[in-house]
Amino acid sequence: MSLDLKYTYTEKKDTRSGFGDGFLEAGRRNPNVVGLCADLIGSLKMGDFQKEFPDRFFQTGIAEANMIGLAAGMALGGKIPFAGTFANFATGRVYDQIRQSVAYSDKNVKICASHAGLTLGEDGATHQILEDLGMMKMLPHMTVINPCDYNQTKAATLAIAEHEGPVYLRFGRPSWPIFTPANQKFEIGKAWKMIDGKDLTLFATGHLVWEAVVAEAMLREEGIHAEVINIHTIKPLDTEAILESVQKTGCAVSAEEHQLHGGLGDSIAQTLIRHYPAPLEYVGVNDSFGESGTPTQLLEKYGLNAENIVKAAKRALARK
Amino acid sequence: MKKLSLPELQKICSQLRRDVLRMVHAVQSGHPGAPLGCAEFFVALYFDQLHHNPDFQMNGKGEDLFFLSNGHLSAGWYSVLARSGYFPVAELKTFRKLNSRLQGHPATHEHLPGIRIASGSLGQGLSVALGAAQAKKIDQDKSLVYVLMGDGELQEGQVWEAAMYAAHYGMDHVIATVDYNGQQIDGPTEKVMDLKNLKAKWEAFGWEVIETKEGNDLASVIAGLEKAKSLTGKGKPILNLLYTEMGYGVDFMVGTHKWHGSPPNDEQLALALGQLEETLGDY
Ligand SMILES: Cc1ncc(C[n+]2csc(CCOP(=O)(O)OP(=O)(O)O)c2C)c(N)n1
Numbered sequence: 001m002s003l004d005l006k007y008t009y010t011e012k013k014d015t016r017s018g019f020g021d022g023f024l025e026a027g028r029r030n031p032n033v034v035g036l037c038a039d040l041i042g043s044l045k046m047g048d049f050q051k052e053f054p055d056r057f058f059q060t061g062i063a064e065a066n067m068i069g070l071a072a073g074m075a076l077g078g079k080i081p082f083a084g085t086f087a088n089f090a091t092g093r094v095y096d097q098i099r100q101s102v103a104y105s106d107k108n109v110k111i112c113a114s115h116a117g118l119t120l121g122e123d124g125a126t127h128q129i130l131e132d133l134g135m136m137k138m139l140p141h142m143t144v145i146n147p148c149d150y151n152q153t154k155a156a157t158l159a160i161a162e163h164e165g166p167v168y169l170r171f172g173r174p175s176w177p178i179f180t181p182a183n184q185k186f187e188i189g190k191a192w193k194m195i196d197g198k199d200l201t202l203f204a205t206g207h208l209v210w211e212a213v214v215a216e217a218m219l220r221e222e223g224i225h226a227e228v229i230n231i232h233t234i235k236p237l238d239t240e241a242i243l244e245s246v247q248k249t250g251c252a253v254s255a256e257e258h259q260l261h262g263g264l265g266d267s268i269a270q271t272l273i274r275h276y277p278a279p280l281e282y283v284g285v286n287d288s289f290g291e292s293g294t295p296t297q298l299l300e301k302y303g304l305n306a307e308n309i310v311k312a313a314k315r316a317l318a319r320k
Numbered sequence: 321m322k323k324l325s326l327p328e329l330q331k332i333c334s335q336l337r338r339d340v341l342r343m344v345h346a347v348q349s350g351h352p353g354a355p356l357g358c359a360e361f362f363v364a365l366y367f368d369q370l371h372h373n374p375d376f377q378m379n380g381k382g383e384d385l386f387f388l389s390n391g392h393l394s395a396g397w398y399s400v401l402a403r404s405g406y407f408p409v410a411e412l413k414t415f416r417k418l419n420s421r422l423q424g425h426p427a428t429h430e431h432l433p434g435i436r437i438a439s440g441s442l443g444q445g446l447s448v449a450l451g452a453a454q455a456k457k458i459d460q461d462k463s464l465v466y467v468l469m470g471d472g473e474l475q476e477g478q479v480w481e482a483a484m485y486a487a488h489y490g491m492d493h494v495i496a497t498v499d500y501n502g503q504q505i506d507g508p509t510e511k512v513m514d515l516k517n518l519k520a521k522w523e524a525f526g527w528e529v530i531e532t533k534e535g536n537d538l539a540s541v542i543a544g545l546e547k548a549k550s551l552t553g554k555g556k557p558i559l560n561l562l563y564t565e566m567g568y569g570v571d572f573m574v575g576t577h578k579w580h581g582s583p584p585n586d587e588q589l590a591l592a593l594g595q596l597e598e599t600l601g602d603y
Contacts, residue, residue, distance in 0.1 A: 034458070056458065058489070063481035066447045070485070073451020076436050078379045079458065081451075096441050097478070101448055105428045105438045 003217040006195050006228075007179040015171035015207075016114045018150035020045025022157025023082055023112075027053050033161055036071055036083045038064050043173075044084040044114050068094045071109045072101035080108055080161060086120075087113035087170055088129040095135060102166045103139040110160050111136075111168045116146075117257035118285070118302060119174040119207055119295035128290035134262025136168040137235040143188060144234040146170040146256075146264075148209035150178045152232060155186035163188055170206065172257075174295040177210050180230075191238035193245070197227035200316055201245045202309060204255040205231045205264050208283070211299075212255055215309035226313060234264055239271045246278050251316040255283040255309050257299075279319035281312040324367055329538055331599035332367060332403060333359040337569045338596050339399035339603060343415040344583040350416060350424065353579035354470065355396025357501050357564035360541045361468065362400040369545045371463060374405035376433035384463045385452055387437060389445020390470035390499065391425040392581070397434075398422050403600065406434040412603040443476025445469060446496060450486055453494045464552060467496045472504030475513050480525065486557040487526025495548045496527075497560040500535070503577040518561060528556040535564035570595055 027033045027049050034056040037046050041059065050057040060067040064085055071081035083090070090113035091098070102109045113132060120128050136144045143165060147153040153171050160167045194209075195216050204212035209230045216226045227245050231238070246252050252272070254265035265282040272278055285302050299305045324332075336359045344350035355362075366372070370384045377383075388397050395415060402409045407421070414420035421430040425440030437448045449467035456463060473479065486494055498518065506512050515521075522529045528551050532544030541562070548558045566580065567573030570592040573584075584592055 058454065060485060061481075061488075063478075063485065065444075065478040066450075066481035066485055069444045069447020069478070069482065070451035070454065072437060073448040073453070074455045075451070076378060076380070076448075077452045077455025077459070078381070079455050097444055097447075100438050100441045101444050105436075107437075 003214065004220070005213060005217045007213050009177035009179045011178050012175040013150040013178055014173055014175055015147060015150055015153040016045050016173060018147070018153030019112060019114065019157050019169070019171050020048060022154035024048045024052065026158055026161035027056065030080065030161060032078060032080045034058070034074055034079045034081050036060055036067050036081055038062055038067050038085045038089065040085050043086070044112065046084055064089045064094050065097050068097040069101050072105060072107045075107040075109050080110070082110045082112050084112040084114065086127060087116035087132050088127055091132040091135050092129060099139060103141045106141055107166060108164055109166050113168065113170050115173045116170045117172060117206070118290045118298040118304065119172050119257060121174065121295050121298065122292050124292040125289040130259045130285050130290065131262065132170060133234050133258050133264065137267065141166055142235065143167045145188065145232060146206040146234055147232045148206055148230055149176055149180050151180045151182050151184060152186065155184050156232065159186040159188055172207060176207055179210060179213065189233045189236045189238060191241035192230040192232065193227065193241065194230050195226070195228035197225040197249065199225045199249060200313055201227045201229060201249045201252040202255065202313065203229050203231050203242065203252060203264065203268055205234060206257050208255040208257055208304060211304070211306045211309055214306035215313065218306060218310050219313055224313065224317070231264055234267060237267050237271065242268055242271050243276055246272060246276055251279040251320045253281045253283060253309060253312045253316055257304060258284055260284040260286050279316045281316040283309050283312050326538060329363050329367055332363045333538065334597045335403065335600040336363060336396060336399045338593060338598060339412055340395040341584060341589060341592050342602060343395045343412055345589045346413065347416040348583050350395055350583060351392040351581045352395065352583060353503070353566040353573065353577070354390065354499060354501065355393045356570065356573065357536065357566045357568045358393060358396055358468070358499055359569065360536055360538045361497065361562060362396050364538060364541045364545055365466065366400045366404045368542055369549070370466070374433070376406060378436060380436065380452070381459065382461055382463060385436065385465045387445045387449040387467040388426060388439055389467055390442060390473050391439030394424065394426050397426065401434040407432065409603045442470065442473040443478040446479055446482040449494060450482055450491055453491050454489070456493065462493065464549070465494050469496065469498050470504070471498055471500050471502065471515060472509050472512065474498065474515060474518070483522065483525040483527065490555050491557045492555050493552055494557045495552065495560060496557065497562050499564055500561050501564045501566040503566045503580060505577065505580055507577055522559045526556065527559045529559045529561060531561045531563070533563050535562040536568045
């Protein structure tokens with residue numbers, strides 16, 4: 001039996017390709033855009049930019065700390081550096097460099113982090129960072145963005161090139177439904193209400209926005225009308241949109257490919273607790289590392305798919 | 321700008337040392353040792369070598385840039401910046417105090433003219449300097465980029481990542497100086513973590529290395545920086561091994577790590593200032 005989905009797709013693609021294509025386009029639009037990568041040009045899809053703008057692209061070798069410092073230096077010289085590597089090496093490995101040379105020094109550096117979360121798959125827990133959003137959102141001055149599909153990632157990449165200030169842009173490896181429109185306008189810090197509802201709100205980010213869209217259809221079959229809000233910007237968080245929705249629906253679920261500690265759910269909880277206490281259930285990884293497997297298997301095992309969003313929704317509704 | 325004579329520059333060194341001691345004494349915190357040892361370097365750089373503009377522009381287009389990677393030398397850097405016109409000398413008295421632009425370690429956050437990046441967490445400055453140098457290269461800006469690092473700081477792995485990068489990309493408009501005082505917090509570098517043959521290390525990384533053996537002799541420091549400048553534009557980044565003495569200029573402070581991060585008390589300050597002529601007026 002097929003679900004009556006409010007958003008559908010005809011094609012799947014990885015969000016990192018959205019980044020790569022957006023990066024190339026940003027480079028065409030603005031000669032100050034430059035790129036750096038620590039021996040992962042193919043994985044990050046930065047090769048087209050490198051080919052077209054060889055003089056504005058710098059292979060740093062496997063030296064992420066140096067890459068962050070280089071990017072900060074290029075930024076102070078007026079460039080708009082996009083520094084790319086896997087999300088694990090773009091955050092945990094270089095936290096102090098980002099903290100001092102980028103965030104505290106207020107440098108216009110774009111940290112571009114691919115292969116985030118469990119959906120990296122078979123490489124396993126060494127590479128599956130699930131703490132990056134938390135680390136990055138704690139840094140003063142840092143904008144944190146986690147788009148949901150190819151189109152949104154491309155739009156986000158173009159938007160951050162025009163935004164002045166440090167940005168963490170998180171994307172992933174797996175082939176994923178493209179369900180948002182091409183050439184969409186990406187507004188940093190503005191949540192996107194994708195589906196109207198009245199019974200509860202599903203707040204989702206990254207790959208799990210698609211799972212929330214599926215969960216909405218599943219809930220609707222049972223007569224439950226969920227609102228779906230795409231939180232592509234974790235920071236600054238659109239607290240207005242969050243409160244407006246929960247004031248209407250009375251309860252919520254957060255869904256993310258990240259640890260519960262320090263993720264989107266925590267940011268939403270902080271907003272609700274201060275302004276409008278309401279039941280909130282979390283979908284995310286509960287204080288554990290990941291492991292090897294296919295993306296779908298891992299999302300299922302760790303409870304990060306539509307079925308689990310539906311279960312969380314029912315828990316939230318029961319607490320209303 | 322008219323070149324200052326050696327005696328004139330020497331006077332600035334003496335004043336810089338007084339500034340440093342008075343600054344760390346006033347707040348009973350900070351790092352006097354290394355900036356005392358680098359006084360000649362700071363003065364030679366800012367008053368003789370750099371083509372710079374005290375009407376500060378963050379992007380530094382068309383001028384030479386300096387980055388202080390060993391940010392704990394802040395007192396010395398602030399003094400030379402103030403004395404060369406970046407901000408009022410009187411502001412030195414706010415060093416390390418609440419609401420000051422002169423943070424314990426250098427920061428851009430409070431918009432202090434002359435500072436382009438925060439430092440304090442060691443090991444990052446060479447990377448930043450190379451990034452700024454790369455931006456200059458893209459813009460075909462021929463001016464030079466200088467950076468100062470501590471010798472203990474070279475124990476950080478990031479320095480060697482940067483060293484590799486600089487040689488690979490032929491960053492021959494970069495002059496890195498190492499404050500080779502042989503000291504760090506817990507003792508002599510030899511004991512803490514021996515750096516062994518630094519010259520050979522940097523050469524093996526593809527750098528052109530010069531040695532300034534008399535790092536507390538102003539004429540030698542200037543000659544070293546002149547030599548370094550003459551070697552730019554030849555395909556290799558340049559490393560200046562600057563042999564200094566920590567605590568130089570004050571007889572009971574010189575040559576020991578004890579004054580790395582300890583301020584003098586009232587009595588010690590008076591003794592120290594007695595050995596350093598007030599030449600430009602204390603702040
Ligand atoms: C990453 C990092 N680790 C540790 C410190 C603490 N620290 C400050 S200065 C210093 C010693 C530095 O030695 P050196 O570079 O030789 O400087 P000098 O002792 O000559 O002032 C240390 C360990 C730091 N600032 N940053």
